Structure formats: structure tokens, C-alpha cells
Amino acid sequence: MKFTIPLPLAAFALVGVLLTGPVLAAGEELVVYKDPNCGCCGAWATHMREHGFAVREVATQEMGLVKSEAGVPRALGSCHTATVGGYVIEGHVPADDVRRLLDEKPALAGLAVPGMPQGSPGMEGPYPPQRYEVIGFDGKGGTKVYARH
Incomplete structure (x- = not known):
């Protein structure tokens, strides 16, 4: 028996992909490890959901143990640590940068936004946004600027 999606549902799904970006393939769940008392971590998870990611919050x-086991360099630390597609995402990395990482698949262990820069995803608020960099890191101590915001 062949399964087909009714045309109205298929059109709705296509509009959703066009508005939010491609839906991640099965197994591409973004898992966010966060302190239960941190509100900005939940705001970042919401940002990721709004950009088409399937997010599970833990x-x-x-958190120190999570970061250590994930291989996050101490200098790149932030408040939450996530994993997706074999990569580590540390801190308030924008969804577009995570999507680019998953599309390009560079030889990196992950991406990080050190600290908690004002205006980054999850850190929006009444204060003027700060400029910040997204840092790519490998498992050997190497880093490079991946994006600037």
C-alpha cells in the first residue's frame, strides 16, 4: 500500500518549511542541558524551536560535568550546552549558525558563544545588543571565528 500525503497537508508542510527552514531529519534532535534555574536557557531553546529544531530540554x-564530558573548552563556556548531529553547541548560538554547521559539516567539535552577550538568542531584552562572535572549536584546542553578529 502506498502512502500519500493529501494535497492540502503537503502544501501546509511546504509553507512551514519555507517559513522556518528545513525540518531536521529523524535523529537530529537538539538536546539542551541547562541549569533548572536559568531562564535564558529556556528562551534559547524556544528560539531554536521557532527555527525548526526539535528540542529536548534536560x-x-x-553543568560543569556536562561541559567537561562534551569537551567544551573552559574559555568558551556559557550557561547551557546542547548537542545535535554529532556537534556540541555551547551558549547562545543563533539557529542560522547551527543550521549552517549541520549543512556544511566542517571538521569541528562544535560552536560556542562565550558568556551571555546581550541581544544574542535568548538574551534579548531592554539593553542595547552587544556585538559577539560565534567560535568554532575542535577537539584539540583549536578555535576560529565562525560568525560575527
């Missing part, structure tokens, strides 16, 4: 008091 509250933990052991």
Missing part, C-alpha cells in the same frame, strides 16, 4: 545541576 535540567541538571551538573
Whole structure:
């Protein structure tokens, strides 16, 4: 038996992809490890959902251990750590940069936005946005600027 999507549903799905970007393939869930008392981490998870990512939030008091096991360099630390597609995403990295990482598949361990720059995804607010960099890092201590915002 062949399964077909009714035309109205297929059109609705296409509009959703055009508005939010491609939906990640099965197995591409973004898992966010965060302190249960941190509000900006949840705001970042919402930003990622709004950009088409399937997000699972894991509250933990052991963020130091999570970062260490994920290989996040201490100098690149932020408040939350995520994994997706075999990469580590540290801090308030914009969804477009994560999508680019997954599309291009560079030889990196992950991306990081050190600290909590005002105006980055999840850190929007009444204060003027700061300029910040998204840093690509490998598993050997190497880093490079991946994007500037």
C-alpha cells in the first residue's frame, strides 16, 4: 500500500518549511542541558524551536560535568550546552549558525558563544545588543571565528 500525503497537508508542510527552514531529519534532535534555574536557557531553546529544531530540554545541576564530558573548552563556556548531529553547541548560538554547521559539516567539535552577550538568542531584552562572535572549536584546542553578529 502506498502512502500519500493529501494535497492540502503537503502544501501546509511546504509553507512551514519555507517559513522556518528545513525540518531536521529523524535523529537530529537538539538536546539542551541547562541549569533548572536559568531562564535564558529556556528562551534559547524556544528560539531554536521557532527555527525548526526539535528540542529536548534536560535540567541538571551538573553543568560543569556536562561541559567537561562534551569537551567544551573552559574559555568558551556559557550557561547551557546542547548537542545535535554529532556537534556540541555551547551558549547562545543563533539557529542560522547551527543550521549552517549541520549543512556544511566542517571538521569541528562544535560552536560556542562565550558568556551571555546581550541581544544574542535568548538574551534579548531592554539593553542595547552587544556585538559577539560565534567560535568554532575542535577537539584539540583549536578555535576560529565562525560568525560575527
